[in-house]
Amino acid sequence: MARIRKIKKPFQVELELHDAASDGRAVGRHDDKVVFVEGGVPGDLVEAKVYAKQKKFLVGSMENLIRPSEDRVDPQCEHFKACGGCKWQHMAYPAQIKYKEAQVLAALKRIGKIESQEYLPILGSNEIFNYRNKVEFSFSRSVWFTKEELDSGKPFPPEGALGFHAPGFFDKVLPIDECHLTLPIINEVRNEIERYSIEKEYAFYNIREHTGFLRTLGFRNSLSRSELMIILVVAQDDPEKVEDIFFHLEKKYPQITHFVWVVNQKLNSVYSDQEVRFWKGEEYLTESLGKYDFRVRPLSFFQTNPKQASELYGVVEKYLKRCLPEGYNKLGTVYDLYSGTGSIGIFISDYAEKVVGIEYVQSAVDDAWENVKLNGLDKDQFSFYAGDMKEILNDELVQKEGQPDLIIADPPRQGMDPKVVKQILKLLPKYIIYVSCKPATQARDLEMMGENYELLSVQPVDMFPHTAHVENVVLLERKDEVIVNEEA
Ligand SMILES: C[S@@+](CC[C@H](N)C(=O)[O-])C[C@H]1O[C@@H](n2cnc3c(N)ncnc32)[C@H](O)[C@@H]1O
Incomplete structure (x- = not known):
C-alpha cells in the first residue's frame, strides 16, 4: 500500500461527513478524494484540517463542528477524546x-x-457500558496531559499516573478516573491502588530508564459468579511490598476474590512468559456461557x-x-x-x-x-x-x-x-x-x-x-x- 505522507501546507476544507470507516473515522469527500476525519460523526458538517495524504485519500482532523449530525451524542467518558479506546462514544448506539x-x-x-x-x-x-470482563492499566512516571489540562496550568503529578497508554506513546500514560466499559468496582479499586501506592512511595515504572516497582494492574471478572481477579505486575521480586498492597485491598474490598502477581524484570512489558504467583483465591475464575461453565486463568484468552x-x-x-x-x-x-x-x-x-x-x-x-x-x-x-x-x-x-x-x-x-x-x-x-x-x-x-x-x-x-x-x-x-x- 502506498505510504501516507504529511502535507507540507495543511489546508482547511468544509466537509459533509457521510459514512464511517472500519477504523472508526468518519468519511467525507473533497474534490475526487475520500477524506478520513478523526472525531467526526456521519451526518456532521465540519471544518476539517487536511494534514496527510495518500494516492487515493486524504487524512484530516476536525477543527470546527459547523452542524452536528442527528446521531451525535455527548460522550459519557471524560477521557473520550484523549483515550482513543472508545472511538464512537459520541455516536448514538x-x-x-x-x-x-x-x-x-x-x-x-x-x-x-x-x-x-x-x-x-x-x-x-x-x-452498552460496563460490559468488559478484562482490563489492564499501566503505571508510568511519564504522564500524558490533554491540551485543556496543559492550558489550565494543572501540575504534573510527580509520582506519575496509573491509566491507559496515550495513543501513539509507549511511555506516556493518560491518568484515568473512570473507564465506562469496565465495572464501577474496578474503577474504585484502581483509584485506591494509585492513591495507596503514592502514599507508601511504591515507585511507578519508568519504561525509558527501567526504574520503579509497579508496572501494570490487570483485572478480570466473572459476571455469573461475581468473582474479581486482580493481577499486579511488578519489576522486582519483592513479596513484602506486594503483600502490603494486597492486605490493604483485601481489608477494604471483599469483592476481590482472586489476588495474583507476576514479576517482570524484562525490558519489554510482555509478561505472558513469566511465572504467575497466586496470593489468595483459586488459580482461575469461572464464567458461564449458556448452560456451560468455563475456567478462565489469569493469562488465558476468553471472550471479553x-x-x-x-x-x-x-x-x-x-x-x-x-x-x-x-x-x-x-x-x-x-x-x-x-x-x-x-x-x-x-x-x-x-x-x-x-x-x-x-x-x-x-x-x-x-x-x-x-x-x-x-x-x-x-x-x-x-x-x-x-x-x-x-x-x-x-x-x-x-x-x-x-x-x-x-x-x-x-x-x-x-x-x-x-x-x-x-x-x-x-x-x-x-x-x-x-x-x-x-x-x-x-x-x-x-x-x-x-x-x-x-x-x-x-x-x-x-x-x-x-x-x-x-x-x-x-x-x-x-x-x-x-x-x-x-x-x-
Ligand atoms: C478469536 S480467538 C477464538 C478462541 C475461541 N474460539 C473462543 O471463542 O474463545 C482465536 C484463537 O486462535 C488461536 N490462534 C491464533 N493463531 C493460531 C494459529 N496459527 N494456529 C492455531 N491457533 C491459533 C489463538 O490462540 C486464539 O485462542
Missing part, C-alpha cells in the same frame, strides 16, 4: 450498529465478492464481553442446527478450528458425535480439557491439538479423526493462513461456520472459498459497543459441483 452492519456488508461485497442468500440484522448489545459471547455462540448453535440432516439431531464430526479454551466446541457438543479442537496455545488446550471435565462431558467425545493450524490441520490428522461434516473456524484478526484455507478446500466439508472479529480478513478468506461454497447466511454481532469493532458469523454450504484444485 443505533447509529453505531448501523455502521458496523454496513462495514460487514461492504467487506463481503468489495473484498469477498460474494453474495449471501440471507442477511440477518446485526445483534446489538443490551448493555460474556453476555454477547453467549449470543455469538447461540448464533453458531443456530447455524449448526441448519446443518443437521433431516431426522438427525447430531452431526458426526465437527472441527473447531482456533478453539482457544474449547468454548465453542463445548457449547455445541450436544449436536456433535465428536468435536476436534485445534489451538495454538498449549495452556488453552489444557484449559479446554479441564472445561470438558468441569462440565461433566465425556472426554472420548473430544480431541484437542496444540500447534500452528497450518501444520496441525493435515492429512494425517484427518485420517485419524475422520472427515469433518462441519468446520467451525474462529481465527484471530488476521484471519486464516492461505494454507489453512487450501486445506479446508481440500477437505470440502458440507458446511462451514466462520466466526470472525475482522470482516475484511473474513471476506478475503471467503473470496478464496467462493468457487466451491455458497454463502447461506450472514449474522453480524456487536461485542464491543463504542468501538468500531464488529464480530461476524457466516454459514457456508458446499456447492453441488465443486472444482478440485490438484495442487491443494
Whole structure:
C-alpha cells in the first residue's frame, strides 16, 4: 500500500461527513478524494484540517463542528477524546450498529465478492457500558496531559499516573478516573491502588530508564459468579511490598476474590512468559456461557464481553442446527478450528458425535480439557491439538479423526493462513461456520472459498459497543459441483 505522507501546507476544507470507516473515522469527500476525519460523526458538517495524504485519500482532523449530525451524542467518558479506546462514544448506539452492519456488508461485497442468500440484522448489545470482563492499566512516571489540562496550568503529578497508554506513546500514560466499559468496582479499586501506592512511595515504572516497582494492574471478572481477579505486575521480586498492597485491598474490598502477581524484570512489558504467583483465591475464575461453565486463568484468552459471547455462540448453535440432516439431531464430526479454551466446541457438543479442537496455545488446550471435565462431558467425545493450524490441520490428522461434516473456524484478526484455507478446500466439508472479529480478513478468506461454497447466511454481532469493532458469523454450504484444485 502506498505510504501516507504529511502535507507540507495543511489546508482547511468544509466537509459533509457521510459514512464511517472500519477504523472508526468518519468519511467525507473533497474534490475526487475520500477524506478520513478523526472525531467526526456521519451526518456532521465540519471544518476539517487536511494534514496527510495518500494516492487515493486524504487524512484530516476536525477543527470546527459547523452542524452536528442527528446521531451525535455527548460522550459519557471524560477521557473520550484523549483515550482513543472508545472511538464512537459520541455516536448514538443505533447509529453505531448501523455502521458496523454496513462495514460487514461492504467487506463481503468489495473484498469477498460474494453474495449471501440471507442477511440477518446485526445483534446489538443490551448493555452498552460496563460490559468488559478484562482490563489492564499501566503505571508510568511519564504522564500524558490533554491540551485543556496543559492550558489550565494543572501540575504534573510527580509520582506519575496509573491509566491507559496515550495513543501513539509507549511511555506516556493518560491518568484515568473512570473507564465506562469496565465495572464501577474496578474503577474504585484502581483509584485506591494509585492513591495507596503514592502514599507508601511504591515507585511507578519508568519504561525509558527501567526504574520503579509497579508496572501494570490487570483485572478480570466473572459476571455469573461475581468473582474479581486482580493481577499486579511488578519489576522486582519483592513479596513484602506486594503483600502490603494486597492486605490493604483485601481489608477494604471483599469483592476481590482472586489476588495474583507476576514479576517482570524484562525490558519489554510482555509478561505472558513469566511465572504467575497466586496470593489468595483459586488459580482461575469461572464464567458461564449458556448452560456451560468455563475456567478462565489469569493469562488465558476468553471472550471479553460474556453476555454477547453467549449470543455469538447461540448464533453458531443456530447455524449448526441448519446443518443437521433431516431426522438427525447430531452431526458426526465437527472441527473447531482456533478453539482457544474449547468454548465453542463445548457449547455445541450436544449436536456433535465428536468435536476436534485445534489451538495454538498449549495452556488453552489444557484449559479446554479441564472445561470438558468441569462440565461433566465425556472426554472420548473430544480431541484437542496444540500447534500452528497450518501444520496441525493435515492429512494425517484427518485420517485419524475422520472427515469433518462441519468446520467451525474462529481465527484471530488476521484471519486464516492461505494454507489453512487450501486445506479446508481440500477437505470440502458440507458446511462451514466462520466466526470472525475482522470482516475484511473474513471476506478475503471467503473470496478464496467462493468457487466451491455458497454463502447461506450472514449474522453480524456487536461485542464491543463504542468501538468500531464488529464480530461476524457466516454459514457456508458446499456447492453441488465443486472444482478440485490438484495442487491443494
Ligand atoms: C478469536 S480467538 C477464538 C478462541 C475461541 N474460539 C473462543 O471463542 O474463545 C482465536 C484463537 O486462535 C488461536 N490462534 C491464533 N493463531 C493460531 C494459529 N496459527 N494456529 C492455531 N491457533 C491459533 C489463538 O490462540 C486464539 O485462542
